[in-house]
Amino acid sequence: MCASERIGPHHEEAGFRYHRCSACGFVFLLPIPSAEELHRLYEEEVGATFHHGAEISGAFEKRREAGFRLSLLGDALRRSPERSALEIGCGAGYLLDRLRAGGWSVRGVELSDAYVRFARERLRLDVGRERPAGRFGAVLLFNVLSHLPEPEAEMARCLGSLHPGGVLLLETGNAAEVPPWRVGHFGAPDHVWHFTEPNLRALLGRAGFVDVRVVRLNVEWQRRAIAALGRLRGRRAPAAAPAAPGPAAAAPAAPSAESLPKKAVVAALLGLRFGAGRLLADRDHFCTLFVSARRPR
Numbered sequence: 595m596c597a598s599e600r601i602g603p604h605h606e607e608a609g610f611r612y613h614r615c616s617a618c619g620f621v622f623l624l625p626i627p628s629a630e631e632l633h634r635l636y637e638e639e640v641g642a643t644f645h646h647g648a649e650i651s652g653a654f655e656k657r658r659e660a661g662f663r664l665s666l667l668g669d670a671l672r673r674s675p676e677r678s679a680l681e682i683g684c685g686a687g688y689l690l691d692r693l694r695a696g697g698w699s700v701r702g703v704e705l706s707d708a709y710v711r712f713a714r715e716r717l718r719l720d721v722g723r724e725r726p727a728g729r730f731g732a733v734l735l736f737n738v739l740s741h742l743p744e745p746e747a748e749m750a751r752c753l754g755s756l757h758p759g760g761v762l763l764l765e766t767g768n769a770a771e772v773p774p775w776r777v778g779h780f781g782a783p784d785h786v787w788h789f790t791e792p793n794l795r796a797l798l799g800r801a802g803f804v805d806v807r808v809v810r811l812n813v814e815w816q817r818r819a820i821a822a823l824g825r826l827r828g829r830r831a832p833a834a835a836p837a838a839p840g841p842a843a844a845a846p847a848a849p850s851a852e853s854l855p856k857k858a859v860v861a862a863l864l865g866l867r868f869g870a871g872r873l874l875a876d877r878d879h880f881c882t883l884f885v886s887a888r889r890p891r
């Protein structure tokens with residue numbers, strides 16, 4: 595990230611070793627997993643046990659989250675020269691669905707077969723594994739950059755996918771700024787990179803982006819609230835461990851109806867994250883960073 599060689603071990607997590615650059619604070623896995631390994635991890639491990647089920651069935655949460663994200667970056671979106679958007683790593687497609695409802699033409703790229711099928715068959719979205727040619731008014735990557743094998747090359751590709759004046763919107767965690775005594779939840783092994791805010795500004799600047807703006811969102815409160823709820827649930831229903839859904843082979847199911855109490859809890863947590871999180875952003879370093887940048891005209 596900064597070409598320094600002052601790199602030392604940071605911590606070990608799930609058998610994977612994070613390292614940190616003491617010059618710029620960048621935290622990353624060594625050895626760096628290959629693109630093939632990352633894809634395998636997604637499909638076989640992360641996907642099978644968490645992402646596919648939660649993304650697709652959590653429609654209420656995902657739609658609401660999409661609304662919060664888009665409103666947080668609303669100013670940047672309004673600067674888009676054209677109401678066309680490409681989302682990289684669009685998951686089940688709820689955010690694209692929401693943008694489309696707002697009059698945008700949308701396309702998505704997604705590696706997971708289960709998401710692609712869900713987005714195409716259930717939401718009727720133009721989503722595929724291949725990056726479409728052509729240029730867009732906006733390119734979006736929400737919680738994707740940390741997982742990509744080549745973040746620098748990806749930023750260059752994003753610039754190429756934008757019209758002059760087009761906007762890039764991204765969100766990524768900045769666990770790299772977490773103080774050492776709070777280490778241990780960096781999300782190994784699929785979270786390869788943990789950027790600091792200066793890292794992101796440098797990365798985007800080198801790719802040719804201008805007008806980089808960062809909104810910090812404190813996620814510590816939400817994390818604690820989820821942990822507390824988890825403990826509460828554990829006490830009430832100790833045997834309620836759901837079976838892990840199968841990997842990509844299952845047909846895309848319609849999202850199951852979500853109960854009113856669950857929706858209320860989800861709405862409260864999201865409100866905490868995007869409301870209180872914005873207010874408390876400077877009081878705690880465990881933030882997620884919302885970044886907007888522009889391709890020069």
Ligand SMILES: [Zn+2]
Nearest residue numbers: 596615617618
């Ligand atoms: Zn560095």
